[in-house]
Each structure stands twice: as structure tokens, then as C-alpha cells.
Amino acid sequence: MHKIILDCDPGHDDAIAILLALSSPKEIECLGITVCAGNVPIELTAKNALRVLSLIENRIVPVFKGCPKPLVTKLVTAEHVHGESGLDTGSGVSLPEPISNCEKQHAVEFILETLSKHSSNEITLVATGPLTNLAAAYTLDPKTFKKAKNIILMGGAGFEPGNITPAAEFNIFVDPFAAKSIFESEIEIFMFGLDVTHQMIITPKRLGLIEKSSNSIGPTTADLLTFFNSYDTKKYGWNGAPLHDPCTIAWLIKPEIFQMKKMSVEIETNSGPAFGRTIADWFNVTDKNKNVNVAISGKSDQFFDLIAERLSRFS
Secondary structure, rough: OEEEEEEEEOOOHHHHHHHHHOOOOOOOOEEEEEEEEOOOOOHHHHHHHHHHHHHHOOOOEEEOOOOOOOOOOOOOHHHHHHHHOOOOOOOOOOOOOOOOEEEEOOHHHHHHHHHHHOOOOOOEEEEEEOHHHHHHHHHHHHHHHHOOOOEEEOOOOOOOOOOOOOOOOHHHHHOOHHHHHHOOOOOOEEEOHHHOOOEEEEEHHHHHHHHHHHHOOHHHHHHHHHHHHHHHHHHHHOOOOOOOHHHHHHHHHHHEEEEEEEEEEEEOOOOOOOOOOEEEEEOOOOOOOOOEEEEEEEEHHHHHHHHHHHHHHOO
């Protein structure tokens, strides 16, 4: 059983990560959802997390609003991918309105308080957005933050080019200074970047499986992903969009889906065309510390079968 805090910026693929985590209670106990600004501004990421919980009528998992901007730079958002709401649908029908409210406590305080109340190596931090909240927590109280068992994150790229600039993946680009802090924290990191997420394509067949997976949420989930597919199919010329964020949760449930390789990864924070790049020492050409376990491949059919099977539990 993995006890997790899910730090995210919903976002379509974040929404699927939430659903996958909450449909897997034997493997995952989600202690809380923390949100930061990223795909859309903080007010919308917070509302979107609540709307996903509303979709499955979950009033139990608490949601905490976190940092409204990156540590240093101006906020960059991705409405061009996720729509103005951050969770636009193909049909234009919105997700249900929230049935609960965000907690009053700040996300960073919740992260540190939760870590302080648990034993070392008991809590896994899963991050599917910019790393602003985690870096802020680490800066405020490094000793408590380092009680985390590990950090499972979606972000970065090794071989793959970027998806927001030629060099940078979106989550890292939004707050590379936060990423640099976390990647240098000496906490064990598992990175699911574009090298593996670009293998997880939402093809029409897989979209159909998701639509039929659950009478209660299958059609709505497919409607969300239909919108999500529309931008990336044009961008990449592929037969669907890559489904990024749920890779983190899928690995916690079935690690055999993915192949990992440990290597040195550094974050480029100097201004210029490589700003936000994850510099991965793929071939071990330096003697730098191997600080990150990088996902290098994944079994895409097993990945989507897992999502469809778990969504069916909401029927």
C-alpha cells in the first residue's frame, strides 16, 4: 500500500491520474490532493480537482490550494491544450460543479504537516504538475520534507525534444527553479518524462475502451480525452495525444509496465533556448551522481488496459 499526496495542476491528464489513484484503494491511499498553478491558473486547477472528485461523488479526499505562481518566473499556462477551463470537453458539456470546497490550510503546510505526522519513508509524493509546491515545502522545512519516501513525477525528457519549447517539457519549463531544487534534494526520484509518455497514445480504439469502461464516468472521461486529443493530434501528426500524468500512478500500481534507468539529471535554469531542459546523462558519459530513475519505455496496451479496468470500478 502506497500512502501518497498527489500534487497536480488539473488538466485532463491530471484528472485521469486522480481517477486512477482513487480507483485503486488496495494499492494507493491518497491522503490529499494539493494543487498549484500550471496548466491553468490556481483558481481553476483547484476547482478542477474538486470537479473530478464531484464526478465520482467523492467528498472524502481533501483538496488544498497551493502556490499561485512559480518561484521566480512569470506563470506560463496551457489553455491552448486544455481549454479555457483546463478541463474542456469535446461535446462542450462541462464537468459537474464541485460538491465540496478546498481546505483552508495551504497546500505547502499540509504537505509538511502530513510528513511530520508519519514515519520516514512512509509518504510518497506524486507530482504531475510544476514542482512549485514541493520546492516551497522543501525550502521551508528541509528536514521534514526529506521524510518523504520518494518523489514520483511527470516531467522532463531525456532523448525526446520538448513539448513547450524545442528543449523543454511543460511542467519543468513552468518552474525550472523549483525543479532544480527538487532534483538536487537527494530524495529518490522517479521521473516519467516525454521519453515514456510519448509512447502512451490515446488512439481511437483506446478511447473507445475508456468510454465503455464505466456507465457512470466512462462517457465523460472519453469526452474529456476527445478534447485533449484535438490539439496534440494536430501538433504531432499522431493517431492520438500522449497521456502523460497517469504514468506516475500506473507505476505505483503495476511497476512492471515500465522500464527504468538510473542516471544523472540536471535542470537548466540559465536563460536561453535550453531554459527548462532536463539534461539527462543517458549514456553515463560523466561521473556525476545518478540522482534520478528515468522511465525509458512502457507497455502502452497494458497501461490503457489498466486505466479502463480501474475506471470500470466506478460503474
